[in-house]
Amino acid sequence: MHDIAFTLNGRPWSLRVEPRRTLVDAIRDDCGATGTHIGCEHGVCGACTILLDGEPVRSCLMFAVQADGRAxxxxxxxxxxxxxxxxxxAFIDHHALQCGFCTPGFLMLAVGVLERTPNISDEALTDVLSSNLCRCTGYQNIVRAVRAAAEEMAP
Ligand code: FES
Ligand code: FES
Incomplete structure (x- = not known):
């Protein structure tokens, strides 16, 4: 077992975890933050996307021990x-979700991208968003919502 410590949304956490425990399991089951979803569990769908020190990562592909000391x-x-x-x-206003299963992952992916690159081009934005999968919306409204939020968030 390993003792690890990190902050989750600004709150400090100390956990004792097995080396094989995935980060998404630690977030959901140990910290109770079930807003992060688990889809494919092998890095394909992006439902488990979170920000690790501001960078979007797939928390099903990381071990909890790798989050030691991180935000x-x-x-x-x-x-x-x-x-x-x-x-x-913007997701609400532009109907960018239906079942909502993919939504937390898309939101965290978009937050991470827009915070680092507020003036991202349409082409680059489409490229980034294509890394996450949605089975419901057809993507058009997700792109519209992120573009609308980008304008609001622009410095
Ligand atoms: S659950 Fe699909 S990428 Fe992590
Ligand atoms: S809204 Fe259902 S999977 Fe995206």
């Missing part, structure tokens, strides 16, 4: 003082 952000950390994040509002 994690998940969908639960997006709203502030009861107000939804601009991306969350």
């Amino acid at each position: 994690l952000r998940t969908v639960e950390g997006l709203e502030k003082d009861g107000a939804l994040h601009p991306l969350q509002r």
